[in-house]
Amino acid sequence: MFSWLTNFGASRVFSLVIAAAYLSFVLFASGNVSTQRRIGSILLVAGYLLIPLLCIWFGDEMGDYTGTLPGPAINKATPGCLVKVAGWVLLFLPVILLLIMANR
Numbered sequence: 001m002f003s004w005l006t007n008f009g010a011s012r013v014f015s016l017v018i019a020a021a022y023l024s025f026v027l028f029a030s031g032n033v034s035t036q037r038r039i040g041s042i043l044l045v046a047g048y049l050l051i052p053l054l055c056i057w058f059g060d061e062m063g064d065y066t067g068t069l070p071g072p073a074i075n076k077a078t079p080g081c082l083v084k085v086a087g088w089v090l091l092f093l094p095v096i097l098l099l100i101m102a103n104r
Contacts, residue, residue, distance in 0.1 A: 011084070015056045018091060019049045048094075055087025 026045045027038065055062060060080030067074060 052091035059084035
């Protein structure tokens with residue numbers, strides 16, 4: 001019945017749960033603000049979460065990319081595991097920064 005979940009991958013499920021937690025926190029912790037500001041906050045957080053989720057979900061594909069971007073050319077493939085680790089770091093970066101700032 002839930003075989004699609006095992007094919008989906010544990011890292012994808014965990015990253016999606018963490019992203020949903022971020023979005024839920026922004027939605028419910030914003031207090032008495034207008035709906036327009038709340039939607040703007042959700043879109044801002046969702047925009048931030050896009051890059052880490054793409055790195056985690058498609059790390060191998062993104063690591064295999066070589067070519068030109070607006071900037072310097074990428075001439076060697078990056079190991080997909082490093083792209084995924086960078087995605088996890090970016091996903092947990094707001095929590096890490098919050099913990100650092102709370103200890104000051």
